[in-house]
Amino acid sequence: xxxxxxxxxxxxxxxxxxxxxxxxxxxxxxxxxxxxxxxxxxxxxxxxxxxxxxxxxxxxxxxxxxxxxxxxxxxxxxxxxxxxxxxxxxxxxxxxxxxxxxxxxxxxxxxxxxxxxxxxxxxxxxxxxxxxxxxxxxxxxxxxxxxxxxxxxxxxxxxxxxxxxxxxxxxxxxxxxxxxxxxxxxxxxxxxxxxxxxxxxxxxxxxxxxxxxxxx
Amino acid sequence: xxxxxxxxxxxxxxxxxxxxxxxxxxxxxxxxxxxxxxxxxxxxxxxxxxxxxxxxxxxxxxxxxxxxxxxxxxxxxxxxxxxxxxxxxxxxxxxxxxxxxxxxxxxxxxxxxxxxxxxxxxxxxxxxxxxxxxxxxxxxxxxxxxxxxxxxxxxxxxxxxxxxxxxxxxxxxxxxxxxxxxxxxxxxxxxxxxxxxxxxxxxxxxxxxxxxxxxx
DNA sequence: GGAGGCCGATCGAGCGCTCAATCAGGTGCG
DNA sequence: CGCACCTGATTGAGCGCTCGATCGGCCTCC
Numbered sequence: 001x002x003x004x005x006x007x008x009x010x011x012x013x014x015x016x017x018x019x020x021x022x023x024x025x026x027x028x029x030x031x032x033x034x035x036x037x038x039x040x041x042x043x044x045x046x047x048x049x050x051x052x053x054x055x056x057x058x059x060x061x062x063x064x065x066x067x068x069x070x071x072x073x074x075x076x077x078x079x080x081x082x083x084x085x086x087x088x089x090x091x092x093x094x095x096x097x098x099x100x101x102x103x104x105x106x107x108x109x110x111x112x113x114x115x116x117x118x119x120x121x122x123x124x125x126x127x128x129x130x131x132x133x134x135x136x137x138x139x140x141x142x143x144x145x146x147x148x149x150x151x152x153x154x155x156x157x158x159x160x161x162x163x164x165x166x167x168x169x170x171x172x173x174x175x176x177x178x179x180x181x182x183x184x185x186x187x188x189x190x191x192x193x194x195x196x197x198x199x200x201x202x203x204x205x206x207x208x209x210x211x212x213x214x215x216x
Numbered sequence: 217x218x219x220x221x222x223x224x225x226x227x228x229x230x231x232x233x234x235x236x237x238x239x240x241x242x243x244x245x246x247x248x249x250x251x252x253x254x255x256x257x258x259x260x261x262x263x264x265x266x267x268x269x270x271x272x273x274x275x276x277x278x279x280x281x282x283x284x285x286x287x288x289x290x291x292x293x294x295x296x297x298x299x300x301x302x303x304x305x306x307x308x309x310x311x312x313x314x315x316x317x318x319x320x321x322x323x324x325x326x327x328x329x330x331x332x333x334x335x336x337x338x339x340x341x342x343x344x345x346x347x348x349x350x351x352x353x354x355x356x357x358x359x360x361x362x363x364x365x366x367x368x369x370x371x372x373x374x375x376x377x378x379x380x381x382x383x384x385x386x387x388x389x390x391x392x393x394x395x396x397x398x399x400x401x402x403x404x405x406x407x408x409x410x411x412x413x414x415x416x417x418x419x420x421x422x423x424x425x426x427x428x429x430x431x432x
Numbered sequence: 433g434g435a436g437g438c439c440g441a442t443c444g445a446g447c448g449c450t451c452a453a454t455c456a457g458g459t460g461c462g
Numbered sequence: 463c464g465c466a467c468c469t470g471a472t473t474g475a476g477c478g479c480t481c482g483a484t485c486g487g488c489c490t491c492c
Contacts, residue, residue, distance in 0.1 A: 014471065039341060041257050045448060055473040057450080066448065121396070122338050125255060136399055143400060163412050169400050170413065173393040174386060180337070181385050183352055184359060188382055196379050197386065204420030230437065261482060271439040273484080282482065 010068045013061040023062045026052045028076050031069045036115030040070055040123040070123065071131050077116050078138040081109055085145065095153030096202060102149060103201065104194050106175045111190045117179040143168045150205070160207040171201055226284045229277040239278045242268045244292050247285045252331030256286055256339040286339065287347050293332050294354040297325055301361065311369030312418060318365060319417065320410050322391045327406045333395040359384045366421070376423035387417055 012020055030052035034043045045066050049059040063069055088105035092098040110117050124135055146168035153159035161167050178185065178193050185193070228236055246268035250259045261282050265275040279285055304321035308314040326333050340351055362384035369375035377383050394401065394409050401409070 016470085019471085044446085056448095057474065058472050060449065061471070118341075122341055125334075125338055140400060162415075163404070163408060166401065166404055166409065166412050167416065169397050170390060170393050170416070173397055174390055177386050177389040181389055184356060184385050185382065188379070192379060193382065196382050199378075200383065200386070200420040201416070203422070204416040206419070232436080235437085260480080265440095272482090273440065274438050276483065277437070280483095 010062075010071070011064045020062060023054070024072055025076075026054070027059065027062065027069060028072050032073050032077075032116065032119075035070070035073065035119050035123065040119075040126050045069075067127060067131065070126060071134070074120065074124070074127075074131075074135055075138075077113070077120070078135070078142075081113075082138070082142060082145075084109055085142070089149075095149055095156055095158055099146075099149045099153065100198050100202065102146060103171070103175065103198050106172065107178055107190065107194050107197065110175055110179050114179040114182065117176060121176065121180060143172055146171055153205075158207055159205045161205050167205065174201070226278075226287070227280045236278060239270070240288055241292075242270070243275065243278065243285060244288050248289050248293075248332065248335075251286070251289065251335050251339070256335070256342050261285075283343060283347065286342060287350070290336065290340070290343075290347075290351055291354075293329070293336070294351070294358070297329075298354070298358060298361075300325055301358070305365075311365055311372055311374055315362075315365045315369065316414050316418065318362060319387070319391065319414050322388065323394060323406065323410050323413070326391055326395050330395040330398065333392060337392065337396060359388055362387055369421075374423055375421045377421050383421065390417070 010024075014020055014023075027048065031043070031048050034047055034051060045059065046056055048069060049056045052059070063072075085102065085105055089098050089101045092101055120135075124132065127135065143165070147164050150159060150161055150164040150168055154161055154164065174197060177197075178190070226240075230236055230239075243264065247259070247264050250263055250267060261275065262272060264285060265272045268275070279288075301318065301321055305314050305317045308317055336351075340348065343351065359381070363380050366375060366377055366380040366384055370377055370380065390413060393413075394406070
């Protein structure tokens with residue numbers, strides 16, 4: 001599962017693989033905080049070095065360019081998202097309930113990590129072509145996950161969807177509204193959003209319109 | 217209509233208001249192309265000056281900072297979006313049809329102006345607080361427009377929506393999927409997306425589930 | 433002649449990145 | 463054990479450069 005994404009392995013001066021791993025974690029932690037607060041462009045490499053307790057030169061022993069740091073951060077984030085997602089929906093049989101659970105978990109993740117999601121949407125264009133391809137790949141597996149749920153629901157006759165892939169993309173995208181439009185959603189709670197989106201989507205794709213979730 | 221948004225009027229050296237207006241248009245046109253192609257940060261003021269046929273010094277007679285240019289561009293874009301939107305839905309009585317028309321027009325705009333929409337989502341954080349407030353204001357009127365349609369539909373008993381504002385935000389946001397996730401939507405046509413989103417949303421909020429649009 | 437608009441050479445702050453010097457820990461030898 | 467040696471990680475001053483912004487002189491038109 002995405003463990004073998006197109007790695008674009010970062011060139012390092014240092015040889016020790018174990019050390020590289022630890023340092024990369026260190027760098028990610030520091031960079032993530034700074035990027036979230038100030039954005040990628042406004043954060044200097046010096047700041048990152050200072051924040052993770054390394055000299056600039058040392059930092060550059062573990063990366064080749066500033067962009068590499070962004071790449072590290074993204075990779076780490078998306079892997080953790082995907083893991084949580086799989087964990088939260090594993091073993092649910094009913095497609096309707098599984099979709100509901102997937103939506104709920106994604107929104108919870110997005111709620112906890114709003115800084116990160118903003119970073120993903122706003123700064124990803126700072127990556128080069130190769131870096132973007134890597135991101136796309138991960139996103140595709142995430143979307144593919146929603147798509148599988150939709151497909152199962154369609155086969156079971158519960159969902160009426162003509163373009164499952166398109167819809168999967170839309171559903172996942174819609175979750176980001178909570179982060180990208182939060183300034184226009186003040187006053188709403190996470191629970192309200194979960195409920196509203198779930199209702200909208202489940203009703204929107206339901207094959208049997210009489211079985212409405214949360215009819216009220 | 218948004219003509220009196222919090223203007224954050226740009227300080228200029230030049231006095232002639234008419235000239236300022238023309239020059240600002242000139243600057244917008246040039247900057248928009250460059251920003252779309254290279255993003256805000258990677259575009260230099262020198263390039264903008266050259267592209268709009270002004271000297272750097274002259275350009276700086278019509279703005280105070282580089283950020284001002286972004287602000288000008290955004291203002292112009294959003295005003296034109298709103299105008300098209302109003303034009304396309306004016307006079308439609310049935311809330312269902314009006315919502316459908318609003319969705320369709322928004323998606324068409326977003327299709328034509330994908331560079332611009334990307335710019336809006338990716339670079340808006342380069343604006344200061346004041347600039348952002350201005351954007352938010354315009355976005356709110358745009359959202360408010362969808363909200364009015366929803367409210368009318370609710371009063372008419374056609375829509376079952378608990379949180380109309382939240383839903384309006386979601387609907388408008390969802391349209392951006394066509395631009396922000398286009399790399400994952402290759403192969404789909406604008407028409408397919410319009411149809412799928414319209415179906416999803418109208419079914420998702422319909423009070424009477426038996427009246428499905430495009431049941432097929 | 434002077435006010436208003438135009439110009440681009442110039443400034444200097446700030447950036448990503450390098451590299452020669454330094455340090456720490458392991459290894460072999462007497 | 464102690465010393466010499468070596469490899470590889472660490473350091474930060476500084477290089478080269480870019481960019482936003484300025485400023486003083488120039489042109490044009492009333």
